[in-house]
Amino acid sequence: MxxxxxxxxxxxxxxxxxxxxxxxxxxxxxxxxxxxxxxxKQLQGEIKIDGSSTVFPIMEAVVEEYGMEQPGVKVSVASSGTGGGFEAFIAGETDLSNASRPIKDEEKAKLEEKGIDYTELKLAFDGLTVVVNKENDWVDYLTIDELKKIWVEDGTVKKWSDIRPEWPDEEIKLFSPGTDSGTYDYFDEVVLEGKPLAEKAALSEDDNILVQGVKGEKNAIGYFGYAYYLENKNNLKVVPIDGGNGPVEPNNKTIESSEYAPLSRPLFTYVKNIAVKDKEEVYHFVKFVLENCADLSEDVGYVKLPKDEYNKQLKTLEELK
Known part of the structure; x- marks a missing residue:
């Protein structure tokens, strides 16, 4: 039994x-x-993005890939500069705002006034890259102090011989991102230190115009995001920068390790929390950004974040939803 x-x-x-x-x-x-x-699931809707021209190549690549997966979602990306992007973000005209610098306190205050909650997301690393004309055979590297001497307005016409006596007695032609650019803001912080930019500098929010300016003038110097240098490296000469520990040239390794100091920096996008909660296509798009940004940012010439960083941000996105 x-x-x-x-x-x-x-x-x-x-x-x-x-x-x-x-x-x-x-x-x-x-x-x-x-x-x-x-x-x-096939989604429908519209997503509007504006902001940094430096971040633009990353977001453009993401949008192209996303369009193949979700053709019913219309994603428009403008590049009016970091400052211009935040103005549109504050005005309620966009869902995401790309930035090549962190959001400023005054921008935070304006968003708070409007009752707009947002989340900062890091996309990749960039190395603000200084370039000269391909025919320039005298600039081997520049220190931060030399950059300051070139770019800060002091009432004089800047010549190469003013920087180092053995260099040519020729006027330096300056090409800089416009004052709405996060790249300009970053350069202002680490090089100009709040002092006025040389009045004779040619300004543009379009980095491609800066590339053409330096390319077309033997005595030119300019600066912009690393990706724009890589795209045009056959026509430009990169300038190693001595931040205090000897000259360092920007590349993936030196940018990620911050050895390329002080011109290495993170790139961002800011998303409105309400858009993530109320618009399924925004949530889905931002999720796609974070899942694909590592590869796509390197495809266009920037440096990906550690994998854990993207995973943390994906968790934050899920909590927003």
């Missing part, structure tokens, strides 16, 4: 185990099906 009871109990336990396993398998299958359905 005991043997029979033992066999019966064993059979029951086996049955329960089989039932539980089947239920778990079905639940896993349902979860996987739901996940696939969510990932392949």
């Amino acid at each position: 005991k043997s029979f009871k033992k066999l019966a109990l064993t059979a029951i336990m086996v049955g329960v185990l089989a039932f539980t396993t089947a239920c778990n398998a079905q639940e896993t299958q349902n979860n996987n099906s739901k996940k696939v359905e969510e990932e392949t």
